[in-house]
Amino acid sequence: xxxxxxxxxxxxxxxxxxxxxxxxxxxxxxxxxxxxxxxxxxxxxxxxxxxxxxxxxxxxxxxxxxxxxxxxxxxxxxxxxxxxxxxxxxxxxxxxxxxxxxxxxxxx
Amino acid sequence: xxxxxxxxxxxxxxxxxxxxxxxxxxxxxxxxxxxxxxxxxxxxxxxxxxxxxxxxxxxxxxxxxxxxxxxxxxxxxxxxxxxxxxxxxxxxxxxxxxxxxxxxxxxxxxxxxxxx
Numbered sequence: 622x623x624x625x626x627x628x629x630x631x632x633x634x635x636x637x638x639x640x641x642x643x644x645x646x647x648x649x650x651x652x653x654x655x656x657x658x659x660x661x662x663x664x665x666x667x668x669x670x671x672x673x674x675x676x677x678x679x680x681x682x683x684x685x686x687x688x689x690x691x692x693x694x695x696x697x698x699x700x701x702x703x704x705x706x707x708x709x710x711x712x713x714x715x716x717x718x719x720x721x722x723x724x725x726x727x728x729x
Numbered sequence: 730x731x732x733x734x735x736x737x738x739x740x741x742x743x744x745x746x747x748x749x750x751x752x753x754x755x756x757x758x759x760x761x762x763x764x765x766x767x768x769x770x771x772x773x774x775x776x777x778x779x780x781x782x783x784x785x786x787x788x789x790x791x792x793x794x795x796x797x798x799x800x801x802x803x804x805x806x807x808x809x810x811x812x813x814x815x816x817x818x819x820x821x822x823x824x825x826x827x828x829x830x831x832x833x834x835x836x837x838x839x840x841x842x843x844x845x
């Protein structure tokens with residue numbers, strides 16, 4: 622059996638892709654990005670539902686949304702050359718610390 | 730104002746969806762699985778309408794922060810999910826981090842937008 626946290630990581634990657642497409646879709650008015658949203662979120666939610674059989678909902682959903690946001694912010698800095706200010710660094714450290722804390726408390 | 734009403738509807742749909750997701754048992758129960766699809770389709774539809782008037786960074790910070798907190802609360806209250814001091818600390822850190830990352834800066838710079 623694959624570690625449920627590995628499946629959770631795949632679900633997070635699907636979410637990041639889906640969210641990027643959501644903004645591009647302009648209220649689901651553009652077809653290709655809209656299909657991208659459905660594809661990314663499909664992977665995200667199927668993966669998330671599989672992990673819920675092994676990880677509590679409270680833990681899995683927090684990790685899923687937190688890691689998704691952290692990755693999106695990193696992409697903003699790395700790809701779109703957004704400024705890496707102090708607040709972003711603290712935010713990323715908080716999320717990473719929170720994910721580790723939840724991982725430890727889940728005992729999986 | 731209309732944007733924030735849309736955001737509230739979106740968050741309620743989201744929490745319905747996560748609850749159905751848990752009941753769907755890995756998408757093996759058809760009815761809750763259908764509920765997941767409908768709830769999240771509604772959540773993203775209303776979020777996308779909200780994004781027309783509210784900045785993505787701010788909307789997403791509120792959406793993810795409140796959605797995560799409510800979902801955790803439901804997990805603990807309805808399913809008696811185990812939680813310890815570490816769980817609570819982890820949840821607070823993640824929600825705090827999400828809000829910090831997404832709060833618009835004074836200069837109007839936004840995390841999730843290309844700052845072109």
